Amino acid sequence: MVEKKAFVTGHPIAHSRSPKIHGYWLNTYGIDGSYYAIDVAPADFPEFLSSLEANGYQGGNVTIPHKEVAFARVERRDEAAEMIGAVNMLWLDDGVLWGGNSDWIGFAGNLDEHAPGWERNAPAVVLGAGGASRAVIHALKVRGINDIRIVNRTLARAQELADRFGAGVSAHGAVGDLLGDAGLLINTTALGMHGDATLAADPACLPAHAIVADIVYVPLETPLLAAARARNLKTVDGLGMLLHQAVPGFERWFGKMPQVTPELRQMIVADILAK
Numbered sequence: 001m002v003e004k005k006a007f008v009t010g011h012p013i014a015h016s017r018s019p020k021i022h023g024y025w026l027n028t029y030g031i032d033g034s035y036y037a038i039d040v041a042p043a044d045f046p047e048f049l050s051s052l053e054a055n056g057y058q059g060g061n062v063t064i065p066h067k068e069v070a071f072a073r074v075e076r077r078d079e080a081a082e083m084i085g086a087v088n089m090l091w092l093d094d095g096v097l098w099g100g101n102s103d104w105i106g107f108a109g110n111l112d113e114h115a116p117g118w119e120r121n122a123p124a125v126v127l128g129a130g131g132a133s134r135a136v137i138h139a140l141k142v143r144g145i146n147d148i149r150i151v152n153r154t155l156a157r158a159q160e161l162a163d164r165f166g167a168g169v170s171a172h173g174a175v176g177d178l179l180g181d182a183g184l185l186i187n188t189t190a191l192g193m194h195g196d197a198t199l200a201a202d203p204a205c206l207p208a209h210a211i212v213a214d215i216v217y218v219p220l221e222t223p224l225l226a227a228a229r230a231r232n233l234k235t236v237d238g239l240g241m242l243l244h245q246a247v248p249g250f251e252r253w254f255g256k257m258p259q260v261t262p263e264l265r266q267m268i269v270a271d272i273l274a275k
Contacts, residue, residue: 004033006253007060009048013039017268018061021246024267025258033254040066049073052092058253059091059098061246067131074099084134085164089249103135106245107215108143113244113260114236115211121183123147125175127200128189129157132215136188137165149178151201179205185228187214192222203228214238218272239268 008018014037022035038060040048045066052059062070070087071077078100081087087099111118122145126133129152140148146168152158158171172178179185179201191200193216201224203212212228217238225235243260251257 001032002056004031004254005036005055005057006033006249007036007038007057008063009038009040009045009060009066010063011039011041011065013037013063016063017242017271018246020268020271021243021264022250024264025250025256026254029254029256029258031254031256035060042066042069045069046073049090049097052090052097053095057092059089059249060253061249062088062090062099070099073097080104080138083138083165084131086131086134088245089252091249091252100248101135101138102245102248103132103241104139104142105248106241106243107136107213108139109244109247109260110238110240111211111213111236113240115213115234118184118211119143119145121209121211123149123182124184124186125149125151125178125182125201127151127175127185127187127191129154129161130188133188134161134164136186136215137161137169140184141165141168145184149182151175151178175201177205179203179210180207182206183210185210185212185224187216187222187224190216192216192219192224194218197223199227200224203231203233206231206233208233210234211236215241217242218275220269220272239265239272243268 067086074097076098081101084101089100148169150158151172155173162169162171187200191198211234213236214222215238220237228235
Protein backbone atom coordinates (compact mmCIF):
# COMPACT_ATOMS: atom_id res chain seq x y z
CA MET A 1 0.00 0.00 0.00
CA VAL A 2 1.53 3.30 -1.11
CA GLU A 3 1.55 6.02 1.55
CA LYS A 4 -0.87 8.87 0.72
CA LYS A 5 0.75 12.30 0.62
CA ALA A 6 -0.70 15.80 0.77
CA PHE A 7 0.67 19.28 1.52
CA VAL A 8 0.06 22.92 2.19
CA THR A 9 2.03 25.39 0.10
CA GLY A 10 2.52 29.12 0.46
CA HIS A 11 5.32 31.68 0.78
CA PRO A 12 6.16 31.86 3.64
CA ILE A 13 4.60 28.72 5.13
CA ALA A 14 6.45 27.96 8.40
CA HIS A 15 3.63 29.57 10.43
CA SER A 16 0.93 27.26 9.01
CA ARG A 17 -1.03 25.14 11.48
CA SER A 18 -2.42 22.89 8.74
CA PRO A 19 0.25 20.17 9.29
CA LYS A 20 -0.80 19.98 12.97
CA ILE A 21 -4.48 19.67 12.04
CA HIS A 22 -3.99 17.00 9.37
CA GLY A 23 -1.35 15.22 11.43
CA TYR A 24 -3.82 15.00 14.32
CA TRP A 25 -6.42 13.39 12.03
CA LEU A 26 -3.92 10.99 10.41
CA ASN A 27 -2.91 9.84 13.88
CA THR A 28 -6.49 9.69 15.21
CA TYR A 29 -7.75 7.53 12.34
CA GLY A 30 -4.60 5.42 11.98
CA ILE A 31 -4.10 6.39 8.33
CA ASP A 32 -0.79 5.71 6.60
CA GLY A 33 -0.27 9.20 5.24
CA SER A 34 1.79 12.38 5.45
CA TYR A 35 0.99 16.06 5.19
CA TYR A 36 3.86 18.48 4.50
CA ALA A 37 4.33 22.25 4.65
CA ILE A 38 6.17 23.25 1.45
CA ASP A 39 7.49 26.77 0.90
CA VAL A 40 7.26 27.59 -2.80
CA ALA A 41 8.29 30.99 -4.15
CA PRO A 42 5.81 32.52 -6.66
CA ALA A 43 8.24 32.07 -9.56
CA ASP A 44 8.44 28.32 -8.86
CA PHE A 45 4.74 27.70 -8.27
CA PRO A 46 3.70 26.70 -11.84
CA GLU A 47 6.48 24.10 -11.96
CA PHE A 48 5.46 22.84 -8.51
CA LEU A 49 1.90 22.30 -9.73
CA SER A 50 2.99 20.38 -12.81
CA SER A 51 5.13 18.00 -10.72
CA LEU A 52 2.49 16.92 -8.18
CA GLU A 53 1.64 13.59 -9.77
CA ALA A 54 5.28 12.71 -10.41
CA ASN A 55 6.05 13.41 -6.75
CA GLY A 56 3.25 11.12 -5.55
CA TYR A 57 0.90 13.72 -4.09
CA GLN A 58 -2.87 13.16 -3.87
CA GLY A 59 -3.27 16.93 -3.64
CA GLY A 60 -2.94 19.69 -1.09
CA ASN A 61 -3.87 23.09 0.25
CA VAL A 62 -2.85 26.40 -1.26
CA THR A 63 -2.48 29.60 0.74
CA ILE A 64 -1.13 33.13 0.32
CA PRO A 65 0.17 34.19 -2.19
CA HIS A 66 -0.78 31.30 -4.53
CA LYS A 67 -4.59 31.09 -4.42
CA GLU A 68 -5.28 33.21 -7.52
CA VAL A 69 -2.47 31.62 -9.57
CA ALA A 70 -3.75 28.18 -8.60
CA PHE A 71 -7.19 29.29 -9.80
CA ALA A 72 -5.75 30.20 -13.19
CA ARG A 73 -3.53 27.12 -13.55
CA VAL A 74 -5.78 24.19 -12.61
CA GLU A 75 -7.49 22.22 -15.40
CA ARG A 76 -10.91 22.02 -13.71
CA ARG A 77 -12.56 23.99 -10.89
CA ASP A 78 -15.50 23.32 -8.59
CA GLU A 79 -18.45 25.70 -8.44
CA ALA A 80 -17.31 27.39 -5.21
CA ALA A 81 -13.86 28.16 -6.65
CA GLU A 82 -15.51 29.65 -9.76
CA MET A 83 -17.72 31.93 -7.67
CA ILE A 84 -15.02 32.93 -5.17
CA GLY A 85 -12.28 33.35 -7.78
CA ALA A 86 -9.62 31.56 -5.73
CA VAL A 87 -8.45 28.00 -5.09
CA ASN A 88 -7.28 26.76 -1.67
CA MET A 89 -7.52 23.02 -2.34
CA LEU A 90 -6.04 20.84 -5.09
CA TRP A 91 -6.61 17.21 -6.00
CA LEU A 92 -5.73 14.87 -8.86
CA ASP A 93 -8.50 12.84 -10.49
CA ASP A 94 -7.31 10.47 -13.25
CA GLY A 95 -4.35 12.77 -13.87
CA VAL A 96 -6.53 15.91 -14.11
CA LEU A 97 -5.62 18.70 -11.67
CA TRP A 98 -8.72 20.06 -9.97
CA GLY A 99 -9.03 23.18 -7.83
CA GLY A 100 -11.67 23.83 -5.21
CA ASN A 101 -12.43 26.27 -2.45
CA SER A 102 -13.28 25.07 1.07
CA ASP A 103 -12.89 28.43 2.85
CA TRP A 104 -16.63 29.03 2.56
CA ILE A 105 -17.30 25.58 4.07
CA GLY A 106 -14.94 26.51 6.91
CA PHE A 107 -16.85 29.72 7.60
CA ALA A 108 -20.29 28.08 7.50
CA GLY A 109 -19.13 25.05 9.51
CA ASN A 110 -17.67 27.26 12.22
CA LEU A 111 -20.95 29.15 12.64
CA ASP A 112 -22.97 25.92 12.47
CA GLU A 113 -20.91 24.62 15.41
CA HIS A 114 -20.86 27.73 17.58
CA ALA A 115 -24.03 29.66 16.57
CA PRO A 116 -26.56 27.14 15.19
CA GLY A 117 -29.36 28.78 13.21
CA TRP A 118 -27.14 31.74 12.27
CA GLU A 119 -28.47 31.80 8.70
CA ARG A 120 -31.82 33.07 10.06
CA ASN A 121 -30.03 36.18 11.39
CA ALA A 122 -30.10 38.34 8.25
CA PRO A 123 -29.24 41.02 7.21
CA ALA A 124 -25.47 40.49 7.19
CA VAL A 125 -22.78 43.19 7.26
CA VAL A 126 -19.40 42.03 5.93
CA LEU A 127 -16.34 44.15 6.71
CA GLY A 128 -13.68 43.98 3.98
CA ALA A 129 -13.60 43.09 0.29
CA GLY A 130 -10.60 40.77 -0.07
CA GLY A 131 -10.35 37.06 -0.83
CA ALA A 132 -11.73 35.99 2.55
CA SER A 133 -14.71 38.27 2.05
CA ARG A 134 -15.56 36.48 -1.21
CA ALA A 135 -15.60 33.12 0.57
CA VAL A 136 -17.82 34.50 3.35
CA ILE A 137 -20.26 36.10 0.90
CA HIS A 138 -20.50 32.83 -1.06
CA ALA A 139 -21.33 30.99 2.19
CA LEU A 140 -24.00 33.57 3.07
CA LYS A 141 -25.57 33.26 -0.40
CA VAL A 142 -25.51 29.44 -0.31
CA ARG A 143 -27.28 29.53 3.08
CA GLY A 144 -30.04 31.77 1.72
CA ILE A 145 -29.15 35.19 3.12
CA ASN A 146 -30.38 37.77 0.61
CA ASP A 147 -29.40 41.06 2.25
CA ILE A 148 -25.59 41.24 2.37
CA ARG A 149 -23.91 44.62 2.90
CA ILE A 150 -20.19 44.82 2.05
CA VAL A 151 -18.28 47.63 3.76
CA ASN A 152 -14.84 48.59 2.46
CA ARG A 153 -12.86 51.83 2.62
CA THR A 154 -12.24 51.53 -1.12
CA LEU A 155 -15.84 51.53 -2.30
CA ALA A 156 -14.89 50.35 -5.80
CA ARG A 157 -13.61 47.03 -4.38
CA ALA A 158 -16.84 46.49 -2.47
CA GLN A 159 -18.83 47.33 -5.62
CA GLU A 160 -16.79 44.81 -7.60
CA LEU A 161 -17.90 42.08 -5.16
CA ALA A 162 -21.50 43.28 -5.16
CA ASP A 163 -21.49 43.03 -8.96
CA ARG A 164 -19.85 39.59 -8.80
CA PHE A 165 -22.38 38.10 -6.39
CA GLY A 166 -25.44 39.88 -7.77
CA ALA A 167 -28.91 40.33 -6.30
CA GLY A 168 -29.13 41.12 -2.61
CA VAL A 169 -25.49 42.22 -2.24
CA SER A 170 -24.74 45.94 -1.80
CA ALA A 171 -21.54 48.00 -1.52
CA HIS A 172 -20.79 50.67 1.09
CA GLY A 173 -17.77 52.86 1.85
CA ALA A 174 -18.51 53.12 5.58
CA VAL A 175 -20.56 51.30 8.22
CA GLY A 176 -22.80 54.32 8.84
CA ASP A 177 -26.24 53.16 9.99
CA LEU A 178 -26.00 49.68 8.45
CA LEU A 179 -25.84 47.89 11.83
CA GLY A 180 -29.19 48.97 13.29
CA ASP A 181 -31.10 45.97 11.90
CA ALA A 182 -28.16 43.62 11.17
CA GLY A 183 -28.29 40.09 12.58
CA LEU A 184 -24.77 39.22 11.49
CA LEU A 185 -21.58 41.28 11.62
CA ILE A 186 -18.54 39.58 10.10
CA ASN A 187 -15.00 40.95 10.05
CA THR A 188 -12.88 39.65 7.15
CA THR A 189 -10.19 42.35 7.43
CA ALA A 190 -6.85 42.08 9.27
CA LEU A 191 -7.97 44.66 11.86
CA GLY A 192 -7.48 43.25 15.36
CA MET A 193 -4.81 40.78 14.27
CA HIS A 194 -1.61 40.24 16.32
CA GLY A 195 -2.50 42.72 19.06
CA ASP A 196 -3.76 45.52 16.77
CA ALA A 197 -6.22 47.35 19.03
CA THR A 198 -8.24 48.87 16.17
CA LEU A 199 -11.96 48.15 16.35
CA ALA A 200 -13.14 46.89 12.94
CA ALA A 201 -16.62 48.29 13.70
CA ASP A 202 -18.51 49.30 16.83
CA PRO A 203 -21.03 46.61 17.78
CA ALA A 204 -22.86 49.06 20.08
CA CYS A 205 -25.42 49.74 17.36
CA LEU A 206 -26.31 46.08 16.76
CA PRO A 207 -29.63 44.59 17.94
CA ALA A 208 -29.51 42.27 20.95
CA HIS A 209 -29.97 39.10 18.85
CA ALA A 210 -26.98 39.83 16.58
CA ILE A 211 -24.08 37.41 16.07
CA VAL A 212 -20.56 38.84 15.66
CA ALA A 213 -17.94 36.72 13.88
CA ASP A 214 -14.29 37.46 13.16
CA ILE A 215 -12.16 35.38 10.80
CA VAL A 216 -9.00 36.52 12.65
CA TYR A 217 -7.85 33.87 15.16
CA VAL A 218 -4.62 35.38 16.50
CA PRO A 219 -5.63 36.62 19.00
CA LEU A 220 -8.64 34.36 19.59
CA GLU A 221 -10.56 37.32 21.05
CA THR A 222 -10.10 40.38 18.84
CA PRO A 223 -11.12 43.89 19.98
CA LEU A 224 -14.32 43.46 17.92
CA LEU A 225 -15.27 40.22 19.69
CA ALA A 226 -14.37 41.66 23.11
CA ALA A 227 -16.61 44.68 22.49
CA ALA A 228 -19.45 42.42 21.30
CA ARG A 229 -19.07 40.10 24.30
CA ALA A 230 -19.21 43.11 26.63
CA ARG A 231 -22.67 43.75 25.16
CA ASN A 232 -23.66 40.10 25.74
CA LEU A 233 -23.86 39.46 21.99
CA LYS A 234 -23.13 35.99 20.61
CA THR A 235 -19.52 35.87 19.31
CA VAL A 236 -17.66 33.39 17.09
CA ASP A 237 -13.85 33.49 16.75
CA GLY A 238 -11.96 32.64 13.58
CA LEU A 239 -10.21 29.44 14.64
CA GLY A 240 -13.14 27.20 13.75
CA MET A 241 -13.03 28.45 10.15
CA LEU A 242 -9.44 27.19 9.89
CA LEU A 243 -10.40 23.82 11.38
CA HIS A 244 -13.56 23.27 9.34
CA GLN A 245 -12.04 24.34 6.01
CA ALA A 246 -9.54 21.48 6.40
CA VAL A 247 -12.26 18.79 6.47
CA PRO A 248 -13.09 18.47 2.71
CA GLY A 249 -9.43 18.22 1.67
CA PHE A 250 -8.60 15.55 4.24
CA GLU A 251 -11.58 13.49 3.11
CA ARG A 252 -10.57 13.82 -0.55
CA TRP A 253 -6.88 12.94 -0.08
CA PHE A 254 -7.06 10.38 2.69
CA GLY A 255 -10.54 8.87 2.18
CA LYS A 256 -11.96 9.63 5.62
CA MET A 257 -14.35 12.40 6.71
CA PRO A 258 -12.64 13.81 9.84
CA GLN A 259 -14.35 15.39 12.84
CA VAL A 260 -13.52 18.79 14.30
CA THR A 261 -13.34 17.85 17.98
CA PRO A 262 -12.82 19.93 21.16
CA GLU A 263 -9.49 18.09 21.57
CA LEU A 264 -8.29 19.25 18.15
CA ARG A 265 -9.35 22.83 18.86
CA GLN A 266 -7.60 22.77 22.25
CA MET A 267 -4.40 21.49 20.64
CA ILE A 268 -4.35 24.40 18.17
CA VAL A 269 -5.32 26.91 20.89
CA ALA A 270 -2.35 25.68 22.97
CA ASP A 271 -0.08 26.17 19.95
CA ILE A 272 -1.38 29.73 19.42
CA LEU A 273 -0.86 30.60 23.09
CA ALA A 274 2.64 29.07 23.08
CA LYS A 275 3.69 31.38 20.26
